[in-house]
Amino acid sequence: MTPTRRAVLFTGAATASAALLPLPSPAAAASGSPAGPGALPAATPPLASYWYPDSLPSGEPGEGITWRSLREWRAEGDADLAFNASTVPLAPRFTPAPVNTTARTGQARIQSLVSFGPTAGNPSQGSPTADYYALTHWAYLDELVFWGGSAGEGLILAPNAPVVDAAHRHGVRVLGNIFLPPVVYGGQLRWTRDLVRKDADGHCPLAERLVAVAAAYGFDGWFVNAETEGGDAALGADMLGFLTELKKLASARGQRVTWYDAMTVNGAVSWQGALNNRNEAFFEKADDMFVDFRWSPSSLASSAQLADRLERDRYALWAGVDVESSGWNHSVNWDAIVPATAPHVTSLGFYRPEWTRNHLPQGHTPADFHAADDRFWIGRSLDPAHPDTTDGWRAPALSVADRSTVSSLPFATTFNTGHGLRWYEEGRVTSETPWNHLGLQDRLPSRRWVVRTEGTRPQVAFDFEDAWRGGNSVLVSGALTAPVTLDLYATRLPLRGGAVVDLTYRDESGAAVGVELAVATVEPAAGAAPPYTYLPVRPRHHGRAGGGWRTVTVRLPGRSGTVHALGVRLSAADGTPVAWRLGALAVRQADRPERRPAPPTGLRVTAASEDALRLAWRPARGQVRQYTLHRVLPDGTRRFLGGTCQSAFHVAGPRPVEGERTARFEVRTVGEVYTASSPAHVRHTW
Template identity: 25%
Template sequence: MKRNKVHKFALKWTALVLTSVLLSQTLSPSVYAGDTLPYEGESAKGPNQPYQHGYASSHILDWTPTQDVYGDMLRARVPLQQRNSSFAATQAHPALSPDTQMFTLSGDYGNAFFDSYSYTNKFSQYLFNYWQYTDYYGYWHGMPTAHVPEELYDPQKDWTEKWFEFGILNIPNPGYTNAAHKNGVLSIACIFFSDNDRGPQTYKQMLVQDAQGGFPVAKKLIEMAKYYGYDGYFINQEEASKGVATEDIPRYKQFMKYLRDQGMYVQWYDSTINETGKIAYQNEFNAVNSPFVKDKQYGQVSDSIFLNYWWDKAKLKSSRDHAKQLGLNPLKTVFAGIEGGNGDFGRWKQKYDLRLNIGDNGQPMNSIATLGADFTHNALDEEFGGQDTNRRADNAYQWMTFIRDRVWWSGPNQNPVHAQRNASADLSDVKASGANWDGIAAYIAERSVIRGSHFNTSFNTGHGLQYVVNGVVSNPKEWSNINIQDILVTWQWWLDTQGKPLSVDYDYGPNYTKGTRFTYQPVGAYQGGSSLVVNGELDSDNFLRLYKTDLSVNKNSNLSITYNKPSSDDSSVLSIRLIFKDIPDKVVKVSVPNSGKQTTGWVSRSIDLSAYQGKTIAAFGLSFDNANKTIKNYQMNIGQIKITDGSVLKPAAPTGFKITKALTDTNEMIVAWDLKDYSKVKQYNLYENGSYIGGIYDSTYYIKSLNHKSGELTLTAIGADGTESEPARLDYDLNAAVSHINVETKGNGEATIMWKNPSEADGTVKLTLTTDYTDTAFHKTITADSGAETATFTDLPTNGDSYTLRIAIGNHTPVAYTGHLADTTIEPYAKENVTVTGSTYTLALPTSKDWHYLYVYENDVPKQFGVTYVSKKFPYIVRGRTKLSELTFTPTSRTSSLKIVIKDYAGNKATTYVR
């Protein structure tokens, strides 16, 4: 997306994907954020940890599920949940139209190049907590394409020195898709073409057509979305130097229309291609860009447009009117763009004001889109010391992110009811400003998926400094896993009181740095990683609204609450407050007995709701009452709330539980099981010797580090009301398996395997080698005598494929080892990829998965090629960084010799003679 140059001292940390060429206007400094640096120590990537990659435009056509690296481990499986119908009476702003939509284009776990995981053991990973204000979540950062060697990335080098290929397609992190779907939010992939950021990749490679006029790449994109479980595409066409050829514009529209007609949600960015095919940002919805949403010839070709940022009130009014003239609903079609953190170095003085989007009726005229809302986390480094800090990866500073997030979403008062700019808001400790920013909650009505007759929450935000089960620490290590994030509190924080308001926070336990503004005693979670905590001076009743719901009550309905009150005995009363749909202006208050007494841990209380049968709970919250006495240092932690009527059956124990890879030398393991329908099971929990490992709704899980070489793995299924099944059990003993595996591959197709036997090795050794992530898998098994500690494979491929080697002694469970075969082969550059027009030569990009450099020799002298971002030239074309324009050249002589030498990542070369 179009953006300006950044502050010079921040360049080292500026993300390649969040920086684009200065095109036509000089504006205030744009959002920037540093790379998410690789984690270190125990949180460093596991040797076999699944991570995402980008997709080059030329390779999407060849995509298959079986050949996509880690594709089997990175699928989102939670189906999109239905949202409740709007109910104005329980909105923070009852007069605010619920029809205004929100498109959030942001990072997921950060701007990581080789470190985008679905879950890992790092608390400081950024987690999104505001799904209730979002209708579409798109994923904005770039990742290297598959097979790019990680050693090409030096995180200490300048952002212009990333000499590897980024994909034009960034698909959603599966953990984020699962969390989005759980909250009724569509998960949107990002397609991004840019001269600098994506080098020689071009839209033309995406718009190829078959003999019948179809779009095979579009078909692949639909296939990918269905396999990985996401919902559509945000298309950002910003190739500035050449733009889009005018003859290709109709094809581009047909391409998008095909995606949309097949059920994909498609949003077009306002990098509008005008009649000349060049980029022409409109900053409004008008006759120039509206054909990329609704075309006279093709009809509706996309669902909506993300307007570029330089609008004003007149442009937004005109945008609304133009949409209506086309028979389109502007609240479904037109999204006014805001760049998160845009403005001065204080990051909050937004240049463009969403109040300008308010019409004469007091309602937004168009919907809203933001880019980079994760700057609240990513910009911690720049705002607190510049390039030599890494606060966003430091657990001690995460409290700053949480507050900055609330300022962005709930407003500077951190209360959505008062979501408006406030110059006096005390935000200096987190370097946020409320003087020029209303919270998103001022314009977007909160949404909810809480429906039916049951609901449960443990206020688990999806990461923690320990994992707790029923109030007892089950795993003392830090973790991050948005897959198991609860549906979070609807309002952060809607607190009504006539006196001094209590403070509210998520409490992550004794290892959490909470910041000086909070004074509570850290208690931590009852279940998961966090609990809800309120504390302070209780001088009047405080009503904390928690959830917007549509929950039916019947004769069996019950509410249970688990709480921990570490403060002294007092006269306070904790109450449940219920708002029913038929009388929303009346709040029903149900007291929790003896809730003023100090507890020595977690206490659960059950409240019978049968007196309200036939009613519908439209919202509920908690009341903290002082009983007309001022109470100093009051604290109450809420660990869990459940509403249920007993109609949900306890899930059966999981079936098919098995080890698929036991990587004994690295303490890693991959397990699998049978996946049950989401209507019956919402999550699976995995334990090792009783200690919690992780959870997910999927049929497989990667264990980064086993704590014991032997023991018992257990797997449980979690029902819709939080009920946990009986466990499926799986014994394992890696002490009885081979270890210290070493593989020496040779270019002649041989591989010598060496290992160390356990103390009691008895039986024939069976070794099986299978290549991974290829459509033509190679499989070979050999045996060695009992007691042997070496064996040799012969006649193996020499193409560098990844493989899994399994070694088993007798009837023992096989252990696994992964690596890459020797690579001595290379596919020559195809002569037909050279197009000759008169005396001009144009080179198409190679299609082989591992090519790295392309040398062009004229009379054995290498030609020089320019690259993106910097003025350097190299005697070769470098994958991902050579300019597209450089692929067209004119030889110095008509009679000179021309040859092309291709070199792959392994150093293999092949020569093609052109003339």
């Protein structure tokens, strides 16, 4: 990659410090016992981890930067590991019949290199702002690289837990990043030598350490990007040996390795823009390779042919497309990668698609971001069932079939995108603080937004002005001049023993919107509408409600078979304008009531400062979607503090209220269909 594309990574450090603190034993702060700041370590904010391979730079780190050696890392000494380790397993995914006739199955896949935050000072568990790259179009991604690193901060990045949890929920692998920067950006060849150094037994200790980090943190492998110039054939051979050992150890743990097209077998850095005899040895030792942006139609064609001769999958080559500076305005020779009238040549690698957020003006809203992100992934038509083939930006939805993980019961979603302007619980605001935390993101509709109607197409979008739970709902607005069917989920949900769907919605327009549940039990042909059966949603059978929301239960027909698609059909008399919100959807076994999950145990304060606490607990037994944390005020009011999939949480900014000597905190387990456990309690003395 050329230096100009890197500049954003080297602009300095964040302001937060990440001192390593030992976690006290449960006996040091037993559940329910008061603990003052003087009795515990300081509650520093947990941050995403980053390292140098071994030797550190000369001098002193900048403000907010902690220099660490990967060679010295041990899981038992990692004070932030409980905050950073993913708990969501990689979900199996399937490929439904494509929603259009242009998208292919079994051909090109997509890898994205994304910088979610700075190298130093990147929070482990979200932050109090809605302005975040809340990626939601996971259905088109195969692999995500947690991009970053700089010579002044650290070169090896472990993805933080929210990113991994959200990706895994959608079946997407996440790789950590190993970035050995060009000399012009401070790269030093000694760091490359540190990485590949062998011990007395001829092994590469850092290969083992990298695999141990990925296993402890719960992510899926490493992206190896060696771009520091000045190497020779001996270093090239050492790098090949290191990659061979890394791949062997990684494969044994179910991890993957991607090689970046930079260093060649003679040790020099020479970006090829192709798979050829100067880098094929590295490709053969890795799972796949990111082909540098210097590719041409002929070099990609020859790369694919060489992969065929090597008996490797040509779609294990990611043809790089740099969208960091211009996004969908970037000119790309799409027919060289994903031709419209011939088999795809290679796969596709996006560099920095978070442009969809970064290019927006100051003061943009979450809705502004999602509109831009939809434009990037879906294309100008904003409807993957009706792609605009004249659009110069050939969006992923036009070429690559979407995938889904909705294949088992129970399944539930509140359409939470992982950020919001406030937090809602059962239709009521329980926190006015803006927030982001991708780990709280639900499995989201993969085909946004497919709207089927013979009349005027209403607007459909994630909306952040009201929600049933989390930070947003789905808003359908506009005149309904004919019935409108909104595709929601491609599924493989079994109907064994019968099932029901709980639908939570709100009609704000007073238009008496007719609502039907759309259910397809047969797979459609590619590009065809699902063969829906429409089941009436009868308001008189609604459950508890808040703020005008209602929950209606609809029994699915039959006691066997498979649900292949779910949606809703809306209608209104005389083309009346509507504003209709969908807040939640759950599919569960009719004869198997969902039990409340078990509460967490051993809740304790593990660190305390005047304005922060660290809490930890033992994970609850059984199926856990996430945990929610509340503070109970002296008048009994519960104030939402946050949620997490981990068993540790950093509480920032707690202050005593008038007359309060001890603060009371609660943690609840949240199950798959959003049933909550009884609370675990802990008190903290001011």
